[in-house]
Amino acid sequence: MTHVNTFTLKNNLIHAENVPLTHIAETFGTPCYVYSQKALTQALECFSAGYQGMQHLVCFAVKSNPNLAILNLFARLGAGFDIVSGGELARVLAAGGDASKVVFSGVGKTADEMRAALEAGIFCFNVESASELVRLNDVAGFMGKVAPVSLRVNPNVDAKTHPYISTGLKSSKFGVAYEDALDIYLQAAQMPNIAVHGVDCHIGSQITELSPFLDAFDRILALVDALASNGIHIQHIDLGGGIGICYHNETPPDFASYAAAMREKLGNRKVKLVFEPGRALVGNAGVLLTQVEYIKPTETKNFAIVNAAMNDLMRPALYDAYHEIKAVKPRDATETNPEICYEIVGPVCESGDFLGHDRKLVLQEGDLLAIMSAGAYGMSMSSNYNTRPRAAEIMVNQDQCHVIRQRERIEDLFALEAILPNIT
Numbered sequence: 001m002t003h004v005n006t007f008t009l010k011n012n013l014i015h016a017e018n019v020p021l022t023h024i025a026e027t028f029g030t031p032c033y034v035y036s037q038k039a040l041t042q043a044l045e046c047f048s049a050g051y052q053g054m055q056h057l058v059c060f061a062v063k064s065n066p067n068l069a070i071l072n073l074f075a076r077l078g079a080g081f082d083i084v085s086g087g088e089l090a091r092v093l094a095a096g097g098d099a100s101k102v103v104f105s106g107v108g109k110t111a112d113e114m115r116a117a118l119e120a121g122i123f124c125f126n127v128e129s130a131s132e133l134v135r136l137n138d139v140a141g142f143m144g145k146v147a148p149v150s151l152r153v154n155p156n157v158d159a160k161t162h163p164y165i166s167t168g169l170k171s172s173k174f175g176v177a178y179e180d181a182l183d184i185y186l187q188a189a190q191m192p193n194i195a196v197h198g199v200d201c202h203i204g205s206q207i208t209e210l211s212p213f214l215d216a217f218d219r220i221l222a223l224v225d226a227l228a229s230n231g232i233h234i235q236h237i238d239l240g241g242g243i244g245i246c247y248h249n250e251t252p253p254d255f256a257s258y259a260a261a262m263r264e265k266l267g268n269r270k271v272k273l274v275f276e277p278g279r280a281l282v283g284n285a286g287v288l289l290t291q292v293e294y295i296k297p298t299e300t301k302n303f304a305i306v307n308a309a310m311n312d313l314m315r316p317a318l319y320d321a322y323h324e325i326k327a328v329k330p331r332d333a334t335e336t337n338p339e340i341c342y343e344i345v346g347p348v349c350e351s352g353d354f355l356g357h358d359r360k361l362v363l364q365e366g367d368l369l370a371i372m373s374a375g376a377y378g379m380s381m382s383s384n385y386n387t388r389p390r391a392a393e394i395m396v397n398q399d400q401c402h403v404i405r406q407r408e409r410i411e412d413l414f415a416l417e418a419i420l421p422n423i424t
């Protein structure tokens with residue numbers, strides 16, 4: 001079992017832990033993201049439990065949910081972090097994260113970002129090209145430092161997931177080609193301000209089968225052995241993130257079987273294992289709470305227009321992703337208000353602005369809906385499109401609610417803009 005379900009129906013009301021979502025909507029308004037501290041804690045603990053007794057580091061992928069409270073919770077539970085920008089590094093440090101447990105991924109690291117990470121003393125740079133290696137060597141040399149690196153190697157396996165979140169194929173912009181890896185490692189080993197520490201891969205996201213992970217690990221191990229015969233001894237293997245969650249009817253590998261499979265593959269090699277899970281730790285620990293503004297029957301479809309939109313949760317519009325949508329206070333169907341199929345859409349002026357198609361619900365205007373499994377790539381991909389303030393974020397711990405991000409104020413949305421002095 002990977003996740004405790006902490007969003008359950010009690011007294012005909014969906015609760016987050018012990019708090020009814022109706023109470024959260026009344027107190028903090030909608031749309032808002034609601035997270036369960038217990039679900040977050042258990043996910044991280046359950047993920048780590050698989051590696052007891054061996055050297056390992058779990059680096060939460062910050063981009064999946066960068067809220068300071070979530071980073072701080074994970075930091076207090078001992079996690080490290082996988083970052084993809086200088087901004088994410090600043091967040092991790094502001095949240096009390098330990099720089100020495102940070103891995104830095106990403107294909108476009110700037111010299112400034114490299115400097116900040118070297119200054120902070122991160123665990124490892126996951127280098128994604130030969131040019132990046134040259135730049136990192138220069139930047140580190142200028143600072144009189146040595147940069148710890150892994151090469152992100154592209155094992156050329158098919159993660160069998162949505163093409164936008166598949167990253168381990170040859171055609172991807174990520175990592176270095178498997179065939180080139182040995183050569184680039186040999187170059188790295190010659191660079192005075194580079195210390196080769198590891199090998200890294202990350203093959204994609206929302207992966208629901210074990211086999212792509214196993215195939216990738218096999219290829220990485222073959223490379224580690226080849227490096228050893230060339231005198232390069234690897235201290236850690238970073239297997240990336242990508243374990244999927246259940247949004248609808250997927251059956252992703254649970255953490256225990258994933259861990260057992262990885263341990264078995266590793267055998268008795270004395271290397272540390274690093275992981276970069278994002279979605280698997282936070283996805284099912286959050287919901288997006290929204291209210292039905294209008295019900296709009298048309299000749300072909302019934303629309304339920306809600307006050308959350310693609311700017312709040314982009315996954316349906318971007319990937320045609322499925323999120324379960326539940327009535328917070330389910331109604332019984334009646335003759336005048338039967339169960340019907342709704343298009344759940346937002347107010348944004350785009351036909352792609354939908355949150356769910358063909359959802360069978362019994363609804364009235366004013367009803368609250370919970371968009372489930374919205375804890376990952378929800379708030380983090382949100383925008384201000386249509387000058388919509390970003391939603392508030394609330395953390396629930398048993399019967400307590402904490403505002404972990406205030407709803408944005410409209411005046412803040414254009415505070416950085418300026419009007420031209422003249423127009424002639």
Ligand SMILES: *Cc1c(COP(=O)(O)O)cnc(C)c1O
Nearest residue numbers: 061105205241242276277278279
């Ligand atoms: C996005 C990302 C992750 C996290 O992926 P999940 O599918 O959320 O686990 C890990 N590592 C890297 C390099 C990433 O880009």
